[in-house]
Amino acid sequence: MRTRHSLFFACLIGLLAAAPPLFADAGARTLGRFALIIGSNDGGHTRVKLKYAASDATAFSHVLTEMGGLDQARQLVLLDPTYDEVIAGFARINSLIRNAADNHTRNEFIVYYSGHSDEQGLLIRGRRLPYLDLRELIDAVPADVRIAIIDSCASGVFIRSKGGTKQPAFLVDSSNDMRGYAFLTSSSDTEAAQESDRIGASFFTHHLIGGLRGAADVTRDGLVTLNEVYHYAFNETLAVTEKTRFGPQHPSYDIQLTGTGDLVLT
Numbered sequence: 001m002r003t004r005h006s007l008f009f010a011c012l013i014g015l016l017a018a019a020p021p022l023f024a025d026a027g028a029r030t031l032g033r034f035a036l037i038i039g040s041n042d043g044g045h046t047r048v049k050l051k052y053a054a055s056d057a058t059a060f061s062h063v064l065t066e067m068g069g070l071d072q073a074r075q076l077v078l079l080d081p082t083y084d085e086v087i088a089g090f091a092r093i094n095s096l097i098r099n100a101a102d103n104h105t106r107n108e109f110i111v112y113y114s115g116h117s118d119e120q121g122l123l124i125r126g127r128r129l130p131y132l133d134l135r136e137l138i139d140a141v142p143a144d145v146r147i148a149i150i151d152s153c154a155s156g157v158f159i160r161s162k163g164g165t166k167q168p169a170f171l172v173d174s175s176n177d178m179r180g181y182a183f184l185t186s187s188s189d190t191e192a193a194q195e196s197d198r199i200g201a202s203f204f205t206h207h208l209i210g211g212l213r214g215a216a217d218v219t220r221d222g223l224v225t226l227n228e229v230y231h232y233a234f235n236e237t238l239a240v241t242e243k244t245r246f247g248p249q250h251p252s253y254d255i256q257l258t259g260t261g262d263l264v265l266t
Contacts, residue, residue, distance in 0.1 A: 032104035043116025044126020067266040109143035117152035155185035180257035207236035
């Protein structure tokens with residue numbers, strides 16, 4: 001549950017996929033990236049309305065469109081949607097991927113959620129989407145790589161609820177045999193996710209986007225990988241929340257991918 005102060009608890013869920021080539025020859029078979037991006041300020045009448053979930057989702061869409069090779073026609077951005085609109089969003093993305101399957105050597109899917117949640121699932125206008133049901137929706141997406149980014153309270157439960165265990169970050173490149181999933185959450189299974197009036201965003205998404213825009217590029221090669229952006233968002237989020245009145249926030253991950261190389265996001 002969120003409490004409103006100068007810092008706000010933000011409940012967001014979510015995950016990122018490998019970036020397709022940003023430029024390709026006309027007619028060439030390339031990687032296909034698709035995204036379902038959800039920002040929900042309204043968790044129902046028992047929850048204090050959030051301020052920045054919808055704008056965080058919009059900012060996430062912008063950075064992937066500008067720097068991550070995500071075409072606007074292949075993303076669906078839902079701001080303050082109903083439960084039924086979220087379910088329909090997954091169906092729409094599935095259709096887009098199936099229709100484009102013959103044009104790509106590999107398809108990748110990103111789902112990002114920013115909003116309310118609790119230990120049982122996402123809270124969308126007061127209706128709960130259980131984590132196990134969310135996992136089934138993600139698993140049903142016909143993509144080779146599925147990435148979820150969850151920025152929400154107790155979002156670490158999502159990793160635990162599917163029976164997964166924390167694995168070393170094993171990243172992949174554009175090889176055609178890449179398969180698997182990567183889940184990133186903004187907090188552990190017992191922590192609140194915080195948003196701040198000072199930065200006008202949630203701490204986690206603010207640093208995630210900053211990392212994608214280049215701050216996480218520790219190798220200075222002009223590319224930001226999943227490994228780089230996770231560690232950047234983790235370190236920055238923990239650093240700025242350690243001394244807040246609501247306590248430290250520890251982003252978590254579960255990455256299970258097969259392939260070789262680095263998974264480039266931007």
